[in-house]
Amino acid sequence: MTTVDGPVLPKLIGERVKRREDPRLIQGQATYVDDIKLPGMLHLAFKRSDIAHGIIQSIDTSAAEAMEGVELVITGAELAEHLGPMPIGTPFPAPDHYSVATDRVRYVGEPVAVVVAEDRYLARDAADAIEVEYEELPAVVDPEAAMEPGSTTLHEGFERNIAVESYWGGTGVNPETAQPEDDSAVDAAFAEADVVVTQRMLNQRLAPNAMEPRGVVAHYEPGREYLTVWSATQNPHILRTLVAALMGLGEHQVRAVAPEVGGGFGCKINIYGEEYAAAALSRLVKAPVKWIEDRTEAFLTTTHGRDLLGYIDLAAKSDGTITGLKARIIADIGAYEVLLTAMIPTLTGLMMNGVYRLPVVRHELTEVFTNKTPTDAYRGAGRPEGLYFLERAVDMLARELDMDPGEIRRKNFVPADEFPFATQGGLVYDSGNYEPCLDKALEVADWQGLLAERDAARAEGRIVGVGLAFYVEVCGLGPSAVVPTGGWEHSGVTVERGGKVTATTGASPHGQGNETTFAQMLADHFSIPLEDITILHGDTSVVKQGIGTFGSRSQAVGGAALISAAGKAGDKMKQFAAALMTDQEVSPEDLVFEDGRIQVEGAPEVSKTFAEVADFAYVPVPLPPGMEPGISEEAFFEPENNTYPFGCHISMVEMDRETGETKLLKLIAVDDCGNVINPLIVEGQVHGGLAQGIGQAMFEEVVYDEDGQPVTASFMDYVMPRAADLPTFELDRTVTTTPINPLGAKGVGEAGTIGSTPCVVNAAVDALSPFGVTHIEMPLRPERVWRLIQENGGQS
Amino acid sequence: MSEPVPITINVNGRRRSAMVEARLLLVHYLRENLNLTGTHVGCDTSQCGACTVLLDGRSTKSCTVFAVLADGSEVQTIEGLADGDELHPLQDGFWEEHGLQCGYCTPGMIMSAANLLQENPSPSEDEIREGISGNLCRCTGYQHIVNAIQHAAERMAQS
Structure with missing residues (x-):
């Protein structure tokens, strides 16, 4: 094969490219x-x-x-x-x-x-x-009391302080009528069940606390x-x-x-x-x-997150097959509805299907005003709450039936050949393959080894437990039908004179590293060096249109818009290149981008440099027939569905018998977010998500007194994880791509937050199970743990 | 309001003099008077460490020090850490190991780590985690920060 002089450019998608944002941030030169x-x-x-x-x-x-x-x-x-x-x-x-x-x-x-x-x-x-x-x-503080007849109301026209009530159930929502189908099936399932687990659980109020x-x-x-x-x-x-x-x-x-x-996390x-x-x-x-x-x-x-009270019932056969779910959820939304307040708890019920085949579901949601700060999205926004309730309940079921927590989940998984899978709530999971992810997590964690380690520790009188949770979440928000702001994203790609590229994205990052990942995608698309690309964002006078960054949508929706705009710009580059090579009778369809050149596929000697073609586009003499000068293209991408990444988290905790303090010894996370553009950045997203999910399980809680006075209004009172509170996380991945966007990427921003919380609480309950404990509320405050130990005589 | 007080502080190797309100916080003096905006404010109670600078070589939370208390002292901020165009090994480590996401806690985190490595040039992972426990990061879960500091310690040991 003939070659031409010039560097061979490595493909960057999938590489651990260090971030282009960082030089300004590590030298104090950024502008907040x-x-x-x-x-x-x-x-x-x-x-x-x-x-x-x-x-x-x-x-x-x-x-x-x-x-x-x-x-x-x-x-x-x-x-x-x-x-x-x-x-x-x-x-x-x-x-x-x-x-x-x-x-x-x-x-x-x-x-x-x-x-x-x-x-x-x-x-x-x-x-x-x-x-x-x-x-x-009078201050209205307790959401259940707020709903009692005769309670003080915050807002005229909202009797009993109820903002939103919704109900669906039976064998699912009929998509034609949007009405619940045969609801009696739920009662029948519970009447016929071999075993029913019932638990009231609080998914407590949190403060997002972006550092800026x-x-x-x-x-x-x-x-x-x-x-x-x-x-x-x-x-x-x-x-x-x-x-x-x-x-x-x-x-x-x-x-x-x-x-x-400086960080957002939904707030x-x-x-x-x-x-x-x-x-x-x-x-x-x-x-x-x-x-x-x-x-x-x-x-x-600043808006708070979570604060959902769940009354959860799970019905099952004695072999562990889940036969029904009932969830009655009360959301304490605070004093007002702000931008997305009322929508967030609706996601909880929708995602409580989890990774399982649930024959029948009944879901009741009441959103209640109280005299507290309004709630809105916080990392995960509705999904962590739902998955917490579900994964705690499934764990309780496993304990009730003396089944392995991994095996009870495996038994109820949606099988790989049933995707796309329609849930009872009307969602359609795009793709999934849960068993290999579970297997990998069990292997990476050495599950049997962990159990042996736990048992050995218990034999020494230590209080040790292991926990597992398996989540699925919804990412890539859109589509527009379900996102009130519009669910598309926009991007622009301009090939400048000299062959440099400026791109814009409406996915406005605040730590996600889009300047790097989006440049990686364009570098591969055009086969030009990373340094020749600038990604602009965050300014409506520069970025013509956009929605923004939330719901793990940057790659799945914003990245897809970028690729679409790049495709249009690339097509025009090829047309100009072909016009420059008329003597060689080249058709644009024959051309490919390769190492800074636009060449006939397999024939690098028939080529022009990227820069030559770009320069020609701006001084096109003669202008090829039917063409406009210049190369500046844009695209909107409207996803046809959401993406549904999933994963399995495993943890090990130890509690101090004397102080009740919990120490997280291990956390293993195997996540599947589809294709990955930059593994370094994905790891960072997972690490950060894990820390926030662990924060909810172990440390964080916004507390109000009976007068509605916040008692956690500074970092002295609201405890967030510090470096010494966390172990070194062990990560791995499986890859199940999505057909929803051309990248096959599902989104990863919130994943870590969703699996880790129930995983750690499941481990805590396992640790305390020798004391007869079947549930513990979050966070795992030492005093709470200590009391549970003492109530059971301090002896396991 | 009290009378302005004269102060002279050596900031990043330059002698800076000003008349300031006695209640002016050091962090505001750096940010507002000197335009050294790399030092951030993340809380007001000395918990988060985003405002960490080196005051006479010791990591110090500049949101709880009055500028007048730094009179006659030396202050080093993130802007003064690199050697000309050459990044400090910690800056390089944070870049190499993806030790930051939103970047807001980063300058304070790096200054705390600088103090840590001065006192303990080859810290264990646990010592690093303890050493930066005065600084909150909400993005990274700290793991890449630990890697970044290890990276810097190794590079500094080689040179």
């Missing part, structure tokens, strides 16, 4: 929102409610207004003249909710007034000088009638849409920018009152304004 300074910029501080529930009687702003350097002090009622109630993104009924409370406060931290001042310290001083008087109302708090800079330019908003957001295009709507502007008058964003999807208020106040005071959240404000006002 708080690093933005604009000339004449003023600072905001919010006066917030210090009670959980009350009617605002008076607000005295005189002392604040008298301070030198204070530009404006405005109450919620006054701001409401400029800003209507905040939009939500779900179809459920919702009470009005203003950026700043107008007449009544419903959770501690709800803003009641705003100060605009020259300096951040001064703004805070002035906010502290505002005096607010309230008529206090929220922040916003808003700059309204009256002369241009144009608003620019920089925000620590996961989805600048949604921010643009919603801020424009609330400001009475068109989207053509608003630019939203997500600069470097930066919502568009918050502070963002709307900043935009409106910039227009009012005719100056750029900045607001940066402090950590206590984050605990009080």
Whole structure:
């Protein structure tokens, strides 16, 4: 075969390419929102409610207004003249909710007034000088009590504080009528069951705690009638849409920018009152304004996650075959519905099918208002809750029947030849092959060895347990039919003069490494060096359209849009290349990209360099017939379905008999997220997810007292995993591709969070089972563990 | 409000003088007055370590130190860690081992690790995990951070 001079470029998809984002981040050169300074910029501080529930009687702003350097002090009622109630993104009924409370406060931290001042310290001083008087109302804290007749209601028109009620059951939802089919089958299944396990479980409230708090800079330019908003957001295009709507502007008058964003985990999807208020106040005071959240404000006002109470019943035959599931779930959604609040718990029931064939299901969901911070997505968003309930129940069933936790799962798996598989809830799992994943996890963990190790430890009087959980989750959100914002993603690919490539993506990353993985894909697509590619994101004036990053969609949806746009740009490159090679009678269909050249397949001597063709595209003399100059293409990708990655997590824990402290000794995770672009980044995503899932199992919980006062409002009180709390995770993968997108990639951002939580709690229950314990609530606080040991006489 | 106080701090090898409010936090002095925005604020209670700098060579959470208390001291921030264009072995380690995702905790994490490696040039995994337990990371689960610090320790031992 003939060769030409020049480097041979390695294929990069599937390689551990180190990240292109990192040089700026490791040298302190990145620009987060708080690093933005604009000339004449003023600072905001919010006066917030210090009670959980009350009617605002008076607000005295005189002392604040008298301070030198204070530009404006405005109450919620006054701001409401400029800003209507905040939009939500779900179809459920919702009470009005203003950026700043107008007449009544419903959770501690709800803003009641705003100060605009020259300096951040001064703004805070002035906010502290505002005096607010309230008529206090009883705080509604317990969601079950909140639903009792006669309880104090938070919102007019929402009797018994119920926001959403849904019910489906029987042998499944009839897709034609959307109605439950024959519900009596559920009662029959439980009546005929050999064994039924029943458990009330709490999937407790968590604080997402991205390390970068929220922040916003808003700059309204009256002369241009144009608003620019920089925000620590996961989805600048949604921010643009919603801020424009609330400001009475068109989207053509608003630019939203997500600069470097320091983590999101779901809590930066919502568009918050502070963002709307900043935009409106910039227009009012005719100056750029900045607001940066402090950590206590984050605990009080950034959306929380989870907080679902589940009453779970599982019916089975004595051989371990599951014959029915009943789940009654109460979601404590806090004081208001924000962007996706009401939708999140609906995912819980849908995903409670897990990896099993469930003949009959009954699912009841009630979402309840309480005087707490509103909830919304938190890593996993509905799936960790559902999989926790299910995987705990299956584990209890295994214990009841004295079956191996792996084998009871294997017995009930959806078989590989039944995919695509329609669940009782109406989902269609795209692909799956669960047994090899279970086998690999058992092998990597040396399951039998672990059991022997546990038994040996017990013989020494130690309290040791092993646990296993198998999850399936839903990723790649869309499609548009199920995502209120639209479920597509957009990408643009421009081949620049000189043969360099600039691409844009609406999947706005905040740690996911899209600048690297997307460049890897383009490098392979065009066969050009990684360094010749720039990926731009996060700025609506640069990225024409987009949805954002959530629901593990960057690769599965955003990556697919990128490949589609690259395909269009590549086709045009080939047409220009063929036009440059007319003397050789080359057809564009014969051409391929190879090592920086566009060549006839198998004949590198018949070729032009990528740069030559790019240059020709911008000075096309003569212009090939029927063509426009230049190469700048774009694509939208609308997935036809979600993707359903899965995995098996195994853990080993030990508890201290004297202190009740739990130590996680081992965690093995075998995940299947389909094809992988960059294994290094996938490992990082899994590690981080595991840590958050373990955090829920062992440490984390947002706690309110009976008056609705948060008692975990700083990192001193809210415990997150630190390095010394975690073992070295052992990871492996199986690969089951998806037909839903051309990459065969399913998504991995949330996987670790979903399997690890039930896996660790299952291990904890195993450890405590010699004491007669069949369930323990999360988190595994030492005091809770110690009590369970003591209740059983401290002896196993 | 109190009268401004004169301070002189050697920051990343440069002598910097200013008149500051007595209540100005060191982290705000670095970020707002000197535009050294690589040092971040992640909490306000000294729990997260995003604001960690070296104050007279010791890792210190700059959100709980007043700028006036650093008067006459030497401060090193993430911006001062590389040797010209050559990355510090820790920066290189974090890059090589994917020791960061969103990057927000990273400067503080690297400065804490720098202090750790000064005191213990070849730490065990457990010593690394203990050594960075004053710094929270929400993205990585710490495993790649541990690898990054091991990577740096090995490179520093070779040179």
